Amino acid sequence: MFERILVPYDGSTGAERALIKATELAKLCKAHLIIVTVYRHHSMLEASLSMVRGSSEPGSNLDETMRSAAREAADFAKSHAKDAGVEHVSAFIKAGQPARTIVAMANEKACDLIVLGSRGLGATESYLLGSVSHKVTGTADCPVLVV
């Protein structure tokens, strides 16, 4: 019933849960599983870090570190899904604001479901904080499964 399932994965407990459910659903529906790991542009961190460190460290290093951590997380998730028996799996990394980037990715890849972790902070707290999952649920053009 779902053909293209997007699962954002950042290595958090909530994302682990989402990955497990998305993998199960992808197998059940014989769907294409699309993993995305979203990371922040280094420029967003520059502003906060520039006050506490020397100017010798080039920003490109930080950017590179974040990119490679994201690549590692995305590859880990892809291996998990492949090992669990999902035939068609793709993994991407994207820089940007999490909720907006996830919704844009779902549109770009014509996904018919997004599976998202939540409740990392506890149900009530995550609701009050207006987490990424709430923003995605409110703005996505396709169904969203919050686990």
Added chain:
Amino acid sequence: MFERILVPYDGSTGAERALIKATELAKLCKAHLIIVTVYRHHSMLEASLSMVRGSSEPGSNLDETMRSAAREAADFAKSHAKDAGVEHVSAFIKAGQPARTIVAMANEKACDLIVLGSRGLGATESYLLGSVSHKVTGTADCPVLVV
């Protein structure tokens, strides 16, 4: 992968969409589909209506009308699911505040998924308004699929 799926149904366009998805999922997973139609206690309406109508109409009539409209909606949803081929379907009506009643019902019936309509008001608007689906997504103890 899901065994007991709860779908709140109130006859709205969003609820229709939720019912269709929940029915598909219940068939795919051979799950028990549990429908609930939540209606307001007449006492909640009394406060707003008592100003604009005569005192001759007893509140119990209003309560009865709302109960029977809810029963009709729940029975319609049950027939739809049965006709679509879901083997195990139950339908309930409950009086109360929608989000809280839905979450309590999911716990009471040990559901492992809630399927909810959203976007009746358009994506952005429903997010800004903090709709029932957002409240349920933020407070449920099981995964929530917003369609």
